Amino acid sequence: MAFDVTSGLTLFDKLWSAHEIVRRDDGEALLFVDRHYVHEGSFHAFDQIARRGAAVAHPELTFGVADHYVPTRGSRATIANPEIARMVRQLDDNTAKHGIRLFGLSDPRQGIVHVVGPEQGLTLPGLLIVCGDSHTSTHGALGAYAFGIGASEVAHVLATQTIWQRKPKRMRVTVDGKLGSGIAAKDMALAIIARIGADGATGHAIEYAGSAVRGLSIEGRLTLCNLSIEAGARLGLVAPDETTFAYLKGRPFAPVGEAFARAVEDWSALRSDDDASFDAEVSLAAADIAPIVTWGTSPEDALPIDGRVPDPAREPNEARAQYLREALDYMGIAPGARLTDIAVDRVFIGSCTNSRIEDLRAAAAVLAGRTSKVAGLVSAGSSLVKQQAEQEGLDAIFRDAGLEWAESGCSMCVGINGDLVASGERCASTTNRNFRGRQGPGARTHLMSPAMVAAAAVTGHLADVRPLLAGRKP
Amino acid sequence: MDKFVRLTAAACPIDIINLNTDQLLPARFLKRPRAEGIGDALLRDLRFDSAGHEVADFPLNRPAWRDAKIIVGARNFGCGSSREAAVYALVDYGIRCVIAPSFGDIFSGNAVQNGLLTAIVTDAEAADISAMLAHAPDLPLTVDLETQTILCGNHTYAFIVDPVRRAKLINGLDDIGLTETYRDRIATFAAEDRIRRPWAIPGGVP
Ligand code: SF4
Numbered sequence: 001m002a003f004d005v006t007s008g009l010t011l012f013d014k015l016w017s018a019h020e021i022v023r024r025d026d027g028e029a030l031l032f033v034d035r036h037y038v039h040e041g042s043f044h045a046f047d048q049i050a051r052r053g054a055a056v057a058h059p060e061l062t063f064g065v066a067d068h069y070v071p072t073r074g075s076r077a078t079i080a081n082p083e084i085a086r087m088v089r090q091l092d093d094n095t096a097k098h099g100i101r102l103f104g105l106s107d108p109r110q111g112i113v114h115v116v117g118p119e120q121g122l123t124l125p126g127l128l129i130v131c132g133d134s135h136t137s138t139h140g141a142l143g144a145y146a147f148g149i150g151a152s153e154v155a156h157v158l159a160t161q162t163i164w165q166r167k168p169k170r171m172r173v174t175v176d177g178k179l180g181s182g183i184a185a186k187d188m189a190l191a192i193i194a195r196i197g198a199d200g201a202t203g204h205a206i207e208y209a210g211s212a213v214r215g216l217s218i219e220g221r222l223t224l225c226n227l228s229i230e231a232g233a234r235l236g237l238v239a240p241d242e243t244t245f246a247y248l249k250g251r252p253f254a255p256v257g258e259a260f261a262r263a264v265e266d267w268s269a270l271r272s273d274d275d276a277s278f279d280a281e282v283s284l285a286a287a288d289i290a291p292i293v294t295w296g297t298s299p300e301d302a303l304p305i306d307g308r309v310p311d312p313a314r315e316p317n318e319a320r321a322q323y324l325r326e327a328l329d330y331m332g333i334a335p336g337a338r339l340t341d342i343a344v345d346r347v348f349i350g351s352c353t354n355s356r357i358e359d360l361r362a363a364a365a366v367l368a369g370r371t372s373k374v375a376g377l378v379s380a381g382s383s384l385v386k387q388q389a390e391q392e393g394l395d396a397i398f399r400d401a402g403l404e405w406a407e408s409g410c411s412m413c414v415g416i417n418g419d420l421v422a423s424g425e426r427c428a429s430t431t432n433r434n435f436r437g438r439q440g441p442g443a444r445t446h447l448m449s450p451a452m453v454a455a456a457a458v459t460g461h462l463a464d465v466r467p468l469l470a471g472r473k474p
Numbered sequence: 475m476d477k478f479v480r481l482t483a484a485a486c487p488i489d490i491i492n493l494n495t496d497q498l499l500p501a502r503f504l505k506r507p508r509a510e511g512i513g514d515a516l517l518r519d520l521r522f523d524s525a526g527h528e529v530a531d532f533p534l535n536r537p538a539w540r541d542a543k544i545i546v547g548a549r550n551f552g553c554g555s556s557r558e559a560a561v562y563a564l565v566d567y568g569i570r571c572v573i574a575p576s577f578g579d580i581f582s583g584n585a586v587q588n589g590l591l592t593a594i595v596t597d598a599e600a601a602d603i604s605a606m607l608a609h610a611p612d613l614p615l616t617v618d619l620e621t622q623t624i625l626c627g628n629h630t631y632a633f634i635v636d637p638v639r640r641a642k643l644i645n646g647l648d649d650i651g652l653t654e655t656y657r658d659r660i661a662t663f664a665a666e667d668r669i670r671r672p673w674a675i676p677g678g679v680p
Contacts, residue, residue, distance in 0.1 A: 002671045018671070021663040022656055028638050030656060032663055034674050044508060044558060052650065060676070069505075083505050127674060134556040134580055150558035150584035152649070160653045162660055166638065198492050199550040199576050232553065234579055255673040263673035298492045319601075323491055414555075416501045423524060435496040435554060437519050 002126065002266040010170050010276040011239050012205045014269070015145040019128045021162060028164050035122055036062045036157050037113045037131035038100070040069045040087045045132065045154035046094040054159040056098040061161060063122060064095040064102035065113040069417050072379050072406035076105050084417060098158075111382020111408045114138040114352035118222060119382055121251025125240035125267040130157055135352050135432065136235075137228040141221035142248070143240035143270050145205075148229065168234045169279035171201055172272070174210035177286035182466040184362065185220035186354060186430070186449035188212065188284075189227035190292040194302040196282060201233035204280065207272060208238050212286035218247040219358040226353045227432055230299040239271040293339060293462050294434045294447040296327035301434070303339065305452070305464045311336035330436055331444050332424070339462050342446070345425040347376035347403070347457045348439070349450055351413035354430035355381030357388050359450040363430075364394045366454035366468050367401040373460035376403040377419065379411040401457065415440045428456035476589035477646035478619055481570055483543035485615040485626075486533050487604035488517075493547055494554030495581060499563040512559055513566030538611030546604050546615075547574035549597065552581025561588050571617050573624065573633065575600050586639040589646070591619060593633035603631065619644055 003014045016031075023029040036058075038045075049056070056062060069087040071079055079085035088105060095102040103109045103116055110116070114135055117123040125143030130136060132154040139146035149163065157163055173192055193200070206228050208221070216224065221238045228236030238244075245264050248254045255263045290304035303309070309328060312335055315321035328335055333342060349355065349363050360380060378398045380386035386408055389395055395405045412419040413431040415438075421427045423442025430453050431438075434445040446462060455465035490497075503515040521532050528535050534542065545564075551574035552560065561584045564572070571591040582592040595603070603626050607613060616625040617633075619640060624631045641647070653660075667674065 022659055026638050026641070030653065030660070032660070032667065035676075041504060041557070047508070054650070087505055122676060124673065126671065132556060132558075134554065148556040148580055150556055150561070150580055150587065152558060152584065152587035156649050156653065159650050160660065161664075162653060162656075164649060164653070166636065198553060199578075202550070202576055202579060229554075232550065232578065253676045255677045259673055259677065266671065266673070298494075300492075319489075319491075414501050416504060433494075433496065433554060435494050437500055438496050441500070441502075441519055442524060 003269045007273045008275050010272040010278060011207050011237055011270055012145070012170050015126065015128070016167055018126065019145065028166050030162050031128055031165055033130055033157050033161050033163055034061060034127040035117070035129040037117060037129070038062060038064045038095070038154065039067055039113050039133065040091045042132050042151070042154055043090045043094065044151035045158060048152065048155035049158050052159070056100065056158045057161040059099040062100045062158070064091055064100050065116050066091055066103070066105050066110060067112045068410045068414065070105055070409040071417055072409045072411045072419055076407060081418065108383055111385065112352045112355065112410055114226065115356060115381035115385065118142060118218070119251070119384060121248055121254030124248065124254065124263070125244060125270055130163060134229045135226050137233065138222050138226040138352055140225040140228070140235050140237040141218060142244055143238060143267065145235065147235040168205045169203055171204040171206045171233070171280040171282065172278040173206055173208050174281070174283040175208070175212040175286050176210040176283070177212055178215065179212055179286045179289060182451060182469050183289055183291060184449040184451060185216055185223040187289050187292045188286070189224050190294065190299065190302040190447065191284060191289045192282070193227065193231045193299050194292070195284065196231055198230060198298045198300040199232040201228065201231040204233050206231070206233045206236045208236060210283070213238060214241065217358060218243060219356040222356065223353055227299070230432055240267045291452050291464055291466065292448065293452060295331065295333060295339060297330055297434055297436050299432070299434060299447060301327060305339055305462065307339055309333050309335070309337050309339065332426070340464070341461065343426070343461045344374055344428045344446070344456050346374050346421065346427050347372065347453050348412040348427055348429040348431065349453055350377070350379035350381070350411050351431040352381065353432040354450050355379065355385065357385050359430065360385070360389045360394050363450040363454040364397040365472060366451050366458065366465055368397050370401055370458045372402045372457035374457060376457055377406055377412055378403050379406040380408045383408050403457065412439055414438065421445070428453045428462065478570060478589055478591050478643040480616065480618045480620065481543060482614050482616040484539060484541060484612070485544035485546055485607055486539035486542035487546040487607045488533050489548050489604055491548045492550045492553055495552055495557050495560035495578070496554055498552065498560040499557060504557060504559055508562055511566045512563040513568065516563040516567040536611065541568065543568055544571045544573065544615050544617060545569055546600060546607065547572055548600065549575045551577050553578035556580045558584040558587070561585050561590055565590055573600065573603065586642055589643065591617065591635065591643055593617060593624065593635055595624070595631055595633050599631050
C-alpha cells in the first residue's frame with residue numbers, strides 16, 4: 001500500500017507520511033526526495049558540496065534544465081555575453097561531473113524547468129519534488145508534493161536525497177461552479193490571491209478543490225498551483241484524477257504498461273478523505289470571477305478589469321494609504337484611474353505560469369487576423385511546446401500580429417538573460433511577479449492571463465478580452 | 475555557520491510591506507560568486523537611484539543606520555523568489571537579525587542556514603519599535619535568542635522563532651552533518667520504498 005487509507009486524512013497528510021523517514025521530538029521530519037530539479041542558479045549549492053567534498057547521493061533522481069539564463073533570441077550555439085555563457089556552462093560542467101541528466105541548451109527537450117518536468121512525465125502524482133526555485137509549487141498540479149528550496153537546502157538534497165521539514169498547516173481553497181467564457185486559471189489564481197493576500201497562505205500547503213478546479217485542464221492546474229507561492233503558500237496541490245492520468249500516459253519518463261496501471265491504482269488513493277479537516281478553508285464561486293489584472297507591485301494588488309485602481313485619499317488606514325501611494329507612484333498610474341484607461345508599451349507571453357500550448361492557443365485565438373499596437377515577445381515554455389505551436393501555425397499568428405516569436409526560457413519573466421522591459425515602460429505580462437524591477441530596473445508589470453495580454457496587445461491598453469472573443473471559436 | 479546567541483547593535487527600520495527578495499537582491503546580481511561578496515548589492519535599487527547616486531532618505535543610507543546589524547521590517551518580509559543570495563546580501567552587508575511581523579517561508583529557511591535570525595513580533599510591536607528608532611536613531615537594540623526577547627530602550631518585547639531554528643542558531647549546527655548520522659535509516663527507507671512505490675523511479679526513455 002503506497003498511501004494511507006485511514007479516514008480523516010487530507011491529500012497532503014498522505015503525501016507527507018509516504019515520505020517521512022524520521023520524525024524528531026521537536027517536530028522536524030526528514031523526508032525522502034523523489035525528484036530534484038536543478039538549473040543554472042543552483043551553482044551556489046554545487047559550490048557548497050564541492051567545498052565539503054561530498055558526492056551527489058542519487059544522480060538518477062536529479063535532473064538539470066537550462067532555463068533562467070538562456071538566450072531566447074539570436075544564436076544559442078555561441079552565447080555572446082560572457083557572464084551568461086559562464087552561467088550556462090557551469091550547469092553543463094556541474095551536471096556532467098556528477099552524472100546528472102541535463103536538458104541543456106542544445107537538447108530538443110530544453111525549456112523552463114516547471115514546464116519540462118510535467119511534459120517529460122518526470123513529475124508524477126505522489127512524488128516529493130524539490131527545486132531551488134519558488135515556483136516549484138507548479139508541479140502540485142499533478143498531485144505531487146512539490147516546493148521550492150534555497151541553495152543550502154539544494155546542497156543538502158544533493159548530498160543526502162532528503163530534506164528536513166516541519167509539517168505545514170493545511171488549507172483548502174474550493175472553487176465551485178463554472179468559469180465564464182474567456183476566464184482562465186490565471187484569473188482564478190489572481191482572484192484567490194486578491195482575496196487572501198500575498199501572505200494569506202504563509203506556512204500552509206494549499207489543496208485546490210471544487211468543480212471549477214476539477215474542470216481545469218492540466219495546463220490550467222499548473223498555472224493555478226504555480227501561483228500558490230504568490231499567496232505565501234509552501235505548495236499547491238490538486239488531487240490526481242482521470243484528467244491527470246490521461247495527461248501522463250505515454251509521457252517519456254512516466255511508467256509504462258503494467259507499471260502504469262499499478263501506479264494509477266496507487267494514485268487513485270491520493271485524495272482528501274470526506275471527513276478530513278483543514279486548518280483553514282477558503283471558497284470562491286467560479287461564476288463571480290471576472291478577467292483580472294494587477295495594477296500595483298504585489299500580486300495581491302489585483303482587480304477585475306472593469307474596476308478602478310484605488311485612491312489613497314479615500315483610504316482611512318494611513319499605512320495602507322502610504323502603500324497605495326508608493327505602488328501607484330512606481331507604476332505611474334493616477335489614483336482612481338480606470339484600469340482600461342491604462343496604456344501599455346509592450347506585451348510578454350511566456351514564463352512557467354503561462355507558456356504551455358494551451359496558453360499560446362488562448363492568446364492566438366485573440367490575435368488571429370489582428371495586429372498588435374505595441375511591441376511584444378512570445379517565448380514558449382519549452383522547445384517542444386514551441387515545436388508544437390509551429391505545427392499548429394500559432395507562430396505565424398503571433399508574427400503576423402507583429403510580435404516576436406522567440407526560443408524557450410525564463411526570458412522576460414526575470415530578465416536575467418537580457419530580455420528586459422526598459423525603465424519606465426509598461427508591460428502586460430503573463431508572468432507571476434509584478435514586483436518593482438522584476439522585468440528590469442524601473443519596469444512596470446501588469447499580470448494577467450494570456451488572452452488578456454493578447455487583448456492588451458490588440459487595443460494598446462488594459463482591456464477586457466471577452467468582447468474580442470465574440471463570434472470566435474473558444 | 476556563525477552562532478547567534480545575543481546581539482546588541484544599531485537597528486534600521488525599513489517599513490516596506492511585502493519587501494520581496496527581488497528588492498533585497500535584484501536579479502542582475504545573481505550571477506556573482508559568493509566569494510566576491512554581495513553586500514554592496516543589498517537593496518540596490520532602493521538604496522541607489524538609476525544614476526547610481528545614494529538615495530539620501532532611504533533608511534539604510536542614514537548615518538545612524540549605515541552600519542546597522544538589525545533590520546526592523548514590515549509584513550511578509552522576504553517573500554517571493556527562493557534566491558538564497560538575498561540572505562547572502564544581508565549577511566555580507568553585516569545584518570544578523572531581521573525583526574518583522576511575518577516572513578516568506580523560504581526566506582526564513584534560508585536565513586537560518588546562514589546564521590541570520592528572523593524574529594517574529596506583532597504588527598503593532600514592529601511599528602512601535604520602528605517609531606522608537608525613528609525618534610532615537612542611535613538607540614541600540616538587544617536581541618537575545620536565549621530568552622527570546624528584544625530590548626529597546628526600557629521596553630522589552632518577546633519574539634517568536636521556530637524552536638528548531640533557534641537551536642540551530644544557538645549551536646551553529648550544520649544540517650548535512652546532522653543528516654549523515656541518519657544514513658542507515660535513509661537507506662532502509664529507500665529500499666522499502668522501492669517496493670511500496672515502484673513507479674517512483676523515473677522510467678521510460680534510456
Ligand atoms: S519563468 Fe520566471 S518564475 Fe518561472 S522559473 Fe523562470 S524565472 Fe522563475
